[in-house]
Amino acid sequence: MFPYQPQVHQYPYSNNQLMPHGYYNSPYSDGGWLWQQNTWASDESYRMHPQQRLCFVLVHGSWADAHFWDGIAEVLRRNGHVVYTPEYAGHGSDPNKNVTHAMITKSVVDFITKQDLCDIILVGHSFGGTVIQKVSEQVSDRIKRLVFWDAFVLKDGESLSDELPPQTKQAFEQLRASSKDDTIMLPFPLFRDLFVNTASLEEAESIYSGVAPEPAKPLFEKLNLKVFYALPTPKSYVYFYQDGVLPQGEGFGWNPHMSIRLGLFRLIVGDGDHMTDSRTRPAMVAQKLYEAGRD
Amino acid sequence: MFPYQPQVHQYPYSNNQLMPHGYYNSPYSDGGWLWQQNTWASDESYRMHPQQRLCFVLVHGSWADAHFWDGIAEVLRRNGHVVYTPEYAGHGSDPNKNVTHAMITKSVVDFITKQDLCDIILVGHSFGGTVIQKVSEQVSDRIKRLVFWDAFVLKDGESLSDELPPQTKQAFEQLRASSKDDTIMLPFPLFRDLFVNTASLEEAESIYSGVAPEPAKPLFEKLNLKVFYALPTPKSYVYFYQDGVLPQGEGFGWNPHMSIRLGLFRLIVGDGDHMTDSRTRPAMVAQKLYEAGRD
Amino acid sequence: MFPYQPQVHQYPYSNNQLMPHGYYNSPYSDGGWLWQQNTWASDESYRMHPQQRLCFVLVHGSWADAHFWDGIAEVLRRNGHVVYTPEYAGHGSDPNKNVTHAMITKSVVDFITKQDLCDIILVGHSFGGTVIQKVSEQVSDRIKRLVFWDAFVLKDGESLSDELPPQTKQAFEQLRASSKDDTIMLPFPLFRDLFVNTASLEEAESIYSGVAPEPAKPLFEKLNLKVFYALPTPKSYVYFYQDGVLPQGEGFGWNPHMSIRLGLFRLIVGDGDHMTDSRTRPAMVAQKLYEAGRD
Numbered sequence: 001m002f003p004y005q006p007q008v009h010q011y012p013y014s015n016n017q018l019m020p021h022g023y024y025n026s027p028y029s030d031g032g033w034l035w036q037q038n039t040w041a042s043d044e045s046y047r048m049h050p051q052q053r054l055c056f057v058l059v060h061g062s063w064a065d066a067h068f069w070d071g072i073a074e075v076l077r078r079n080g081h082v083v084y085t086p087e088y089a090g091h092g093s094d095p096n097k098n099v100t101h102a103m104i105t106k107s108v109v110d111f112i113t114k115q116d117l118c119d120i121i122l123v124g125h126s127f128g129g130t131v132i133q134k135v136s137e138q139v140s141d142r143i144k145r146l147v148f149w150d151a152f153v154l155k156d157g158e159s160l161s162d163e164l165p166p167q168t169k170q171a172f173e174q175l176r177a178s179s180k181d182d183t184i185m186l187p188f189p190l191f192r193d194l195f196v197n198t199a200s201l202e203e204a205e206s207i208y209s210g211v212a213p214e215p216a217k218p219l220f221e222k223l224n225l226k227v228f229y230a231l232p233t234p235k236s237y238v239y240f241y242q243d244g245v246l247p248q249g250e251g252f253g254w255n256p257h258m259s260i261r262l263g264l265f266r267l268i269v270g271d272g273d274h275m276t277d278s279r280t281r282p283a284m285v286a287q288k289l290y291e292a293g294r295d
Numbered sequence: 296m297f298p299y300q301p302q303v304h305q306y307p308y309s310n311n312q313l314m315p316h317g318y319y320n321s322p323y324s325d326g327g328w329l330w331q332q333n334t335w336a337s338d339e340s341y342r343m344h345p346q347q348r349l350c351f352v353l354v355h356g357s358w359a360d361a362h363f364w365d366g367i368a369e370v371l372r373r374n375g376h377v378v379y380t381p382e383y384a385g386h387g388s389d390p391n392k393n394v395t396h397a398m399i400t401k402s403v404v405d406f407i408t409k410q411d412l413c414d415i416i417l418v419g420h421s422f423g424g425t426v427i428q429k430v431s432e433q434v435s436d437r438i439k440r441l442v443f444w445d446a447f448v449l450k451d452g453e454s455l456s457d458e459l460p461p462q463t464k465q466a467f468e469q470l471r472a473s474s475k476d477d478t479i480m481l482p483f484p485l486f487r488d489l490f491v492n493t494a495s496l497e498e499a500e501s502i503y504s505g506v507a508p509e510p511a512k513p514l515f516e517k518l519n520l521k522v523f524y525a526l527p528t529p530k531s532y533v534y535f536y537q538d539g540v541l542p543q544g545e546g547f548g549w550n551p552h553m554s555i556r557l558g559l560f561r562l563i564v565g566d567g568d569h570m571t572d573s574r575t576r577p578a579m580v581a582q583k584l585y586e587a588g589r590d
Numbered sequence: 591m592f593p594y595q596p597q598v599h600q601y602p603y604s605n606n607q608l609m610p611h612g613y614y615n616s617p618y619s620d621g622g623w624l625w626q627q628n629t630w631a632s633d634e635s636y637r638m639h640p641q642q643r644l645c646f647v648l649v650h651g652s653w654a655d656a657h658f659w660d661g662i663a664e665v666l667r668r669n670g671h672v673v674y675t676p677e678y679a680g681h682g683s684d685p686n687k688n689v690t691h692a693m694i695t696k697s698v699v700d701f702i703t704k705q706d707l708c709d710i711i712l713v714g715h716s717f718g719g720t721v722i723q724k725v726s727e728q729v730s731d732r733i734k735r736l737v738f739w740d741a742f743v744l745k746d747g748e749s750l751s752d753e754l755p756p757q758t759k760q761a762f763e764q765l766r767a768s769s770k771d772d773t774i775m776l777p778f779p780l781f782r783d784l785f786v787n788t789a790s791l792e793e794a795e796s797i798y799s800g801v802a803p804e805p806a807k808p809l810f811e812k813l814n815l816k817v818f819y820a821l822p823t824p825k826s827y828v829y830f831y832q833d834g835v836l837p838q839g840e841g842f843g844w845n846p847h848m849s850i851r852l853g854l855f856r857l858i859v860g861d862g863d864h865m866t867d868s869r870t871r872p873a874m875v876a877q878k879l880y881e882a883g884r885d
Binding site: 052234236241248249253255256257259260263264265266267268269291294295 | 460462463466484485487488489492493495496536537538539542543544545547548566568
Binding site: 165167168171189190192193194197198200201241242243244247248249250252253271273 | 642824826831838839843845846847849850853854855856857858859881884885
């Protein structure tokens with residue numbers, strides 16, 4: 001049966017008056033739209049129409065840093081969007097790997113508030129889903145829509161590791177135990193088969209060369225998400241059907257297993273895996289994120 | 296485990312003599328085929344071979360009327376098929392919204408019998424699945440194959456609302472309660488995110504402009520389907536994997552949750568959502584319906 | 591919950607030293623690679639890069655013989671790979687239909703050992719999945735990677751028929767009972783709708799013309815697979831999402847229902863059905879098998 005019902009009533013659609021500000025702007029109203037022209041991505045014969053201008057804040061996942069978004073952000077900017085890719089604690093150039101989920105959340109919240117960003121399309125990839133769940137609890141008035149892309153949507157009280165199938169959970173626990181600084185480093189064969197399964201070996205090695213040990217603690221922290229499950233913020237889920245990190249069924253997976261926790265959400269499906277396409281087909285990913293984020 | 300086993304024995308395939316008349320005609324027998332030539336759809340580079348001539352009866356779903364099929368029917372006719380798109384009670388120009396499922400079924404049955412149609416490929420979309428389930432009970436001798444396209448296949452004794460996930464069911468019940476004439480009108484944000492999730496905002500608004508309040512009663516009526524589950528009529532299921540109206544798993548969904556109730560059926564999968572493609576890619580939909588309906 | 595946990599500990603990824611020989615060779619090490627050039631498949635505009643040279647052993651399924659692989663093997667050879675397509679007992683020109691699963695396994699094992707094949711990408715399609723499960727138990731040191739393509743991955747102690755949904759199992763049992771030599775012959779309508787659902791009628795008839803009665807016994811034999819579930823051999827699963835032989839969910843199916851039994855595996859997804867594409871799109875299938883088999 002339906003595996004999870006948030007305790008807090010959530011029904012954002014019954015009444016237009018209850019819609020968060022900016023949820024739905026007519027394209028014919030003044031100021032709501034800026035059309036971007038003559039700058040279409042030409043690297044893929046993807047369907048490209050003039051795009052509503054959006055403000056994206058892109059939050060990466062584990063074993064990645066803000067450069068994960070480089071190609072995708074470039075395409076989005078070329079299409080007229082404003083794009084931010086905040087780095088968070090324990091990642092990128094931060095030498096301190098001893099971080100908590102709250103520190104990671106604070107990095108993104110501080111970035112958003114210091115830049116005074118509004119009407120954000122807040123995108124989380126993979127572990128980044130748990131980050132935007134917590135970030136949205138603190139700055140919901142600045143968020144126009146949440147977009148989860150093959151991202152964890154945790155239940156109240158869960159940790160990310162609670163959503164891993166037994167083999168993967170066991171692997172992570174063993175790798176964590178063998179670390180000296182409470183991090184998890186993925187061996188290349190595991191990374192190659194689960195995270196970049198559709199890549200060529202050269203592409204897989206190139207992506208792997210940027211992978212750093214991931215702080216383990218935030219993956220095993222139980223999160224209080226009661227506020228999240230009361231937010232009326234519109235939500236989308238982008239699912240790539242070659243993603244091999246989680247099985248899609250048998251009690252696990254991105255979609256529908258975790259996506260349905262969003263309640264009534266917009267689904268966008270693409271042909272991609274967990275990490276390869278951000279490098280090899282950024283225009284495809286950018287288009288899917290746009291489809292997830294637009295009005 | 297296997298969630299539903301019709302009580303009535305149904306095994307249409309073990310013996311060719313048990314096949315309904317016309318189920319399988321050799322293309323080399325006289326009269327069985329009419330080839331259509333030089334009229335290929337040129338709007339999409341879809342694989343287009345000469346097509347076996349079929350007689351389609353297309354039954355739309357809720358929040359739609361017979362014009363839902365306009366683009367698809369045009370492509371099918373261009374490819375040599377005979378196409379009917381019957382309107383049913385409570386929809387289109389019918390001012391009476393106080394209708395029952397039996398009245399809707401009668402509209403389609405009467406259309407088929409008055410026109411004396413035979414060897415029909417009877418297609419139901421969405422709620423239309425429940426309609427062709429009931430229609431086929433009355434005119435099974437006129438039907439060559441049933442095609443369900445992201446359509447409800449109800450168990451004996453079920454109502455459509457029994458197949459909705461809790462959030463959607465709750466939304467429908469609230470919308471119904473707030474109506475003065477026992478109809479359900481979808482707010483645009485809900486329609487946009489669930490029914491036309493892959494559309495541009497302009498396409499979504501254009502489609503929404505044709506949406507009328509839907510009579511609520513037929514969506515909550517329990518249907519007796521014992522006769523349906525005894526029919527040996529061949530069946531196909533067309534599933535579009537970006538359809539966001541129902542989650543595909545966790546005890547819900549078009550395929551396989553409801554499709555497997557058809558027993559041994561032909562599966563056809565496409566990249567589309569619930570309503571957008573009928574407007575934006577009618578040739579793609581027409582091709583999928585042809586693949587589902589041909590011998 | 592997770593439906594199946596092999597009793598034998600299996601975790602091939604935590605330590606590179608535990609990787610089977612040849613699992614991961616750097617492309618920059620001498621001898622590990624042979625580049626094939628100027629022989630790209632031109633029949634499909636598929637993404638084609640120079641391919642790492644692999645040695646494929648392709649094991650067909652039921653209602654097929656080694657010619658099932660003709661088109662696919664031709665494309666793979668054109669791309670520089672070495673390809674073997676062993677025939678097994680009870681199939682092809684073997685007049686004896688009274689065979690056991692062990693006899694079938696022995697055919698493939700003998701083929702591999704007599705030819706002294708090493709570093710094999712061992713591919714099983716459909717029933718062939720059960721064959722490569724048993725073959726790998728005997729010649730694991732010769733196998734570089736196992737690739738299951740819409741193939742059965744049985745639990746220890748299961749038979750193939752245990753994985754069939756009730757309607758299909760009932761059909762197979764009835765067809766077996768009506769046979770004089772303990773074989774199962776698929777009626778054309780069943781074959782057409784379940785095995786070659788996306789084919790044109792002409793393609794379906796052409797493929798069906800090569801279908802022979804299948805020895806029934808091996809489909810109902812319980813297999814001891816304890817050794818298989820202790821093998822650290824890397825594994826891939828290729829899933830075609832229009833495959834209609836099994837429902838994908840509700841406790842049945844190729845992926846993830848059976849694929850997850852492989853533990854940590856590489857997933858590759860394609861748009862195809864169970865048998866059509868081997869005939870109509872061999873280059874697409876060959877590409878997917880290459881993506882599943884490469885380092």
